[in-house]
Amino acid sequence: MIDSEQSRDSWRKWIRFPAHWKESGWIRVLLYAGLGFLCYLLLMDHVLPQQYNLTPGSISKETITSPVTKVDQAATEEAREKAADSVGRQYRVDDRLAERQLKRLDGFYADIRRNLSDDSLSDKERISNLKDRLPTNLTGEFYQRLSRVKVDEVTEMRVISREILQDILSEGVRSDELEKQQDRVDRALVTSSLGKNARFVVREITREMIVPNKLYDKERTKKLKEAAMESVDPIPINKGEAIVVAGEILTEEQVRQLEELGFLKNRINPWPHLGLLLLIILMMMMLYLFVRRFQPAVHKDNVKTVMLLAVFLLTMIGMKVVSLGQNLEWSTVGYLAPAALGTMLLTLLLGLPLALWCGVLFSLSAGMFFNAENHLLFDFRYGFVALVSSCAGAYALAGVRNRLSILRAGLIASVASMAAIASLYALVPVDGNGMVLLQSLGFGAASGLFSAVLTIGFLQHIEALFDMLSPLRLLELSNPNHPLLRKLLIQTPGTYHHSIMVGNLAESAAEAVGADGLLARVGSYYHDVGKMKRPQFFIENQMQAENPHDRISPNLSKSIIIAHPRDGVEMLKEYNIPTPILDIAAQHHGTTLLKFFYFKAKEQADGGQVLEADYRYPGPKAQFKEAAIVGIADSVEAAVRSMSRPTPDRVGSMVRKIIRDRLDDGQFDECDLTLKELDLIARSMCETLQGIFHSRIEYPEDAQGKGVKPA
Incomplete structure (x- = not known):
């Protein structure tokens, strides 16, 4: 079990790389x-025409030529080696080294401030102390100028020096580029407002802090070389080349050449090969153009494209396997073809329109797979039944609520297949043989159920392999009896009910802009599970108890609050929650500012420096619409719940203010939400909130003070 999980994880990583x-x-x-x-x-x-096997010493009755283009392995390997050699050395930036240098820089400036502000020290003592703390390569001129720097300039010097160093190290510095990168410090200081001495000190310290952190990445270089080798098109052996002439006795060498080609055929006209190739190209173009025009989300995502093509290939292989059993005794086994397998999987994973279009292509393929009559390219009977079965299975899965619905869809596909077979028999009787009809109906009845069983079996593996969320999987995750949701309800009831409200807001808003409303709702249910680690520090779980933040510093409060998205992601990983839900939990706060604790820290700092960046969530910002919408809904629900009089006008103003603040703060810069969609989101949330915070009648009381039920 563990090996299969590791294998699946490694394959999933390959898909993403x-x-x-x-x-x-x-x-x-x-x-x-x-x-x-x-x-x-x-x-x-x-x-194509039938293949023939020949052995050494046998006489060829036909002149045999290479019917297809065959890969020349030696030449192909040589070309791949050249492609691999053309890949240069790859490098990676060591962020830990950059972080270490920044910490050292902060330490240096702390020492400088401490020594410069110590009036009890002479200039000589300051220089002596700093020489023990600062890099050894600094010159005497540096220390002379440093002694003339004012203490008030040190903070600005640190900020400027840190920004320059961070910009340079974040891009990466190779060992052969060290001097070039150090020269960037001079250019960066041109527009600085620092004094002459302070600028010199910043220049020298920053140059000393620049170290090579762009290291040779052997693994990435290896993988790119492998990718370059795989990208080389195979070098072909041209088709049409004569291997053996009619009447010739086959030698070992000729047999070897025929074996190298992979199959033997009588001398044939190359047009059938070209015709099949053109037919395949047309089918692929039909699929490609449909996806590009009507499924842009699938078209732009190659992972989803791989999944689509894998399901398509899986269905083709299923029909191929069934075709191997076609013979005189089982002449109508083609009605068992699992064409509905592909359409049912695609309906659940990528939607009904794409599934129906693929059903058309499956029906064309079924007509070719089961063309028992050699003079026919297509057998319309099998193509028609496959089309009816696949479309019926896809339609039956619209709006499903559980995996058992797949079996119901398979049963509907079976009934549709039997109806199609019966209609064909009535129109074109098969030699009047009733047994053949019964056999055909039996295969038709089994085909839908066969496809349903395969769909149930493959669905969970495809979901896990491609990290996809089907509606069925989302509905399962939204079940209140899910262990993690049950734990959330028991340990943090306030957060649980907050998440439910956020889910209602996010779902309606997502549907208003054409996003996945179900994903937004389920993501909302799990977005705050990290609060279970320290529930008492979040106001919705305090239940009128004392607020622990009143007894701790703003910095500690900030650390606790900011940690909950990260804690949530770790908890979701423990429960094997799919990646899109993890992304929503990680991104719903983006890099927003904890204003309350930030201003509280500033008040307590008594003029000291409090960095705004220290009081921001670490991110990342929302990368897709659903994550951004959940983030908006999270803020809106909390803000509106805190209002004393949530009138429609006040609610509307609050919603738009939250969205505007996030927009101005750049929280939507990395997702594709437009201003029009933000307006639709605001309207949708206002409508939902009006339904939640509607006015209620005040029930009258009787003389004894007991409530009186209205008539």
């Missing part, structure tokens, strides 16, 4: 081309 492949158009084209090639191989035996 490298990151720039995810939206690459060339990779997308190669994926469709790869699927087309595999479909070509699957259909070849059913469309």
Whole structure:
């Protein structure tokens, strides 16, 4: 079990690597081309002429030529080696080294401030103390100028020096670029308002702090070399080349060449090969253009494209396996073809329109897989039944609420298949043989149920492999009896009810802008699970108890509050919650500022410096619409609940103010929400909140003070 999980995780990581492949158009084209090639191989035996086996010493009755293009392994390997050699050395930035240098820099400036502000020290003693603390390469001129720096300038010097050093180290410094990167310090200080001595000190310290942190990445270089090798197109052996002439006795060498080609055929016309190739290209173009035009989210995401093509290939392989059993005794086994497998999976994973279109392509393929009549390219009977079965299964899965609905959809697909088979038999009787009809109806009845069982079996593996969330999986996660939600309800009832309210707001808002409302709602349920680690520090769980933040410093309060998204992600990982839910939990606060504790810290600092960055959530900012919407709903629900008189006007103003503040703060910079969509989100949330905070009648009381039920 552990080995299979590790294998699945490693495969999932391969799908995600490298990151720039995810939206690459060339990779997308190669994926469709790869699927087309595999479909070509699957259909070849059913469309092209029959193959023949020959042995050494036998006489060839025909002149045999290479019927297909074959890879020249030696030349291909040589080309791949050249491609690998063309990949240069790859480097990675060591962020830990950069962080260490920044900490050292802060320490140096702390020592400088401490010595300069100590009036009991002479200049000589200050210089002596600082020489023990600062880098040894600093010159005497540096210390002379440092002694002339005013203490008030040290803070600005530190900030400027830190910004310059962070900019340079964040980009990475290679050992052969050290001097060039050090020269950037001079250019960065040109516009500085520091004095002459302070600028010199900043320059020298910052230059000393710049160290090589862009290190050779052997593993990445290796993987890129492997990717370069895999990207090389195979070098072909040209088709049409004569291997053996008619009447010739086959030698060992000729057999070896025929074996190298992989299959033997009589001398044939190359047009069937070209015709099949063109047919496959047309099918792939039909699929590609439909996805591009009507499924842009799938088209732009190569992971989803891989999943689509994998399901397509899986269905084709299923039909291929069934076709192996077609013979005179089981002539109608083609009605068992699991064409509905692909459409049912795609309906659950990518939506009904794409599933129906793939059903059309599956029906074309079924007509070729089961063309028992050699003179026919398509057998319309099997194509028609496959089309009816696949479409019926897809339609039956619309709006499903549990996995058992898949079996119901399979039953509907079986009934549809039987109806299609019966109609065909009535129109074109099969030699008047009733047994053949019963056999055909039996295969048709089994096909839908067979597809449903396969769908249930493959669905969870595809969801895990591609980290996808089907509506069924989301509905399962939204079940209040889920262990994590039960734990949230018991340990943090306030957070639980807050999450439910956020889910209602987020779902309606997401649907208003065309996003996934179900994902937004389920993500809302889990977005604050990190609060279970320290529930008493969040006001909704205090239940009129003393607020522990009143007894601790703002900095400690900030650390506790900011930690809850990270704690939530760790907790969600323990419960194997899918990645999109984890992303919502990690991103719903973005990099927003904890204003309450920030201003409280400033008040207590008595003029001391309090960095705003220290009181911001670490992020990341919202990367997709649903995460941004959950973040808005989270703030809106908390803000509106705290209002004393939540009138529609006040609620509307509050909602728009929260959205405007987040927009001005740049929290939506990394997701694709437009201003129009933000307005729709505000309207939707206002409408939902009006339903929640509607006015209620005040019930009259009787003389004894007991409530009187209205008539």
